[in-house]
Amino acid sequence: MTIQWFPGHMAKARREVTEKLKLVDIIFELVDARIPVSSANPMLDEIIHQKPRLKLLNKADMADKEITKEWISHFSSEGQKALAINSQEGIGLQQIVKAAEEVLKPKFDRLKAKGVKPRAIRAMIIGIPNVGKSTLINRLAKKNIAKTGNTPGITRSQQWIKVGKELELLDTPGILWPKFDDQEIGYKLALTGAIKDTILNLHDISIYGLKFLEKHYPGRLMERYNVGEIPEDIVEIFDIIGELRGSLRAKGEVNYDKVAELVVRDIRSLKLGPLSFDIPGEEEIPPEE
Numbered sequence: 001m002t003i004q005w006f007p008g009h010m011a012k013a014r015r016e017v018t019e020k021l022k023l024v025d026i027i028f029e030l031v032d033a034r035i036p037v038s039s040a041n042p043m044l045d046e047i048i049h050q051k052p053r054l055k056l057l058n059k060a061d062m063a064d065k066e067i068t069k070e071w072i073s074h075f076s077s078e079g080q081k082a083l084a085i086n087s088q089e090g091i092g093l094q095q096i097v098k099a100a101e102e103v104l105k106p107k108f109d110r111l112k113a114k115g116v117k118p119r120a121i122r123a124m125i126i127g128i129p130n131v132g133k134s135t136l137i138n139r140l141a142k143k144n145i146a147k148t149g150n151t152p153g154i155t156r157s158q159q160w161i162k163v164g165k166e167l168e169l170l171d172t173p174g175i176l177w178p179k180f181d182d183q184e185i186g187y188k189l190a191l192t193g194a195i196k197d198t199i200l201n202l203h204d205i206s207i208y209g210l211k212f213l214e215k216h217y218p219g220r221l222m223e224r225y226n227v228g229e230i231p232e233d234i235v236e237i238f239d240i241i242g243e244l245r246g247s248l249r250a251k252g253e254v255n256y257d258k259v260a261e262l263v264v265r266d267i268r269s270l271k272l273g274p275l276s277f278d279i280p281g282e283e284e285i286p287p288e289e
């Protein structure tokens with residue numbers, strides 16, 4: 001099945017990103033640390049071509065730390081520099097400039113050899129909705145104040161934020177929508193709050209979540225819902241949860257809608273602890289188009 005949720009937006013976003021790309025030296029690709037593959041835009045490579053890129057795994061506080069480490073080494077083995085950050089609390093942000101300098105060293109060395117005076121790195125943030133783009137921009141801007149005016153000779157409408165002496169960041173991020181053929185990615189996006197529940201069926205999302213927990217985090221699943229043993233048919237957990245919590249029943253019957261909602265809410269709100277839904281070696285690779 002092909003799901004294409006935002007076709008009109010996508011074309012517009014793509015044009016905008018392509019336009020802004022000319023202004024920067026490097027892309028900061030913001031992904032969700034819980035789903036660093038599923039929250040990446042499959043068309044980004046095609047859009048940015050050879051433009052240098054730094055991958056930022058945001059919301060690292062909500063992801064499984066060990067899995068995040070594995071992802072960082074995985075990306076590094078593919079020649080892709082990546083950092084884990086928490087934009088909300090400003091953790092890991094001080095490494096961004098250094099990492100960007102590292103990625104851009106070959107280009108800046110070439111310019112230096114030609115006698116071009118060193119200048120600040122120009123960057124823009126790109127990511128899917130809700131991944132934390134504004135939070136990161138605000139964090140970087142607050143810490144380093146000075147929003148610059150228009151940059152003459154480039155474009156009148158672009159605002160740059162100065163981050164120390166070394167970095168200038170476009171104040172508006174590039175938004176790219178998720179677009180893929182795989183429903184599993186849809187469930188992962190829904191479980192992490194990147195897309196609204198209403199796009200997919202809440203029951204399907206919760207069942208996917210439970211099955212995922214059963215496979216990767218069985219101990220936490222059992223502990224959270226007080227089940228001694230995971231039933232063969234995971235759907236039976238709905239009954240167990242419903243029986244345990246009086247509030248999820250009406251006239252003695254389990255209200256499955258409420259149970260599904262509870263499970264999804266629990267997963268999103270860290271009630272089961274930090275979770276990663278993309279597991280290295282098991283990742284779904286979004287098809288290129």
Ligand SMILES: Nc1nc2c(ncn2[C@@H]2O[C@H](COP(=O)(O)OP(=O)(O)OP(=O)(O)O)[C@@H](O)[C@H]2O)c(=O)[nH]1
Binds near residue numbers: 059061062
């Ligand atoms: N726990 C946690 N939450 C974060 C982090 N960064 C952002 N958030 C939260 O994620 C939500 C979305 O953040 P935004 O900065 O609005 O995301 P955005 O990418 O600008 O979203 P759009 O405007 O929809 O494109 C907000 O509730 C933030 O508080 C983080 O590192 N950790």
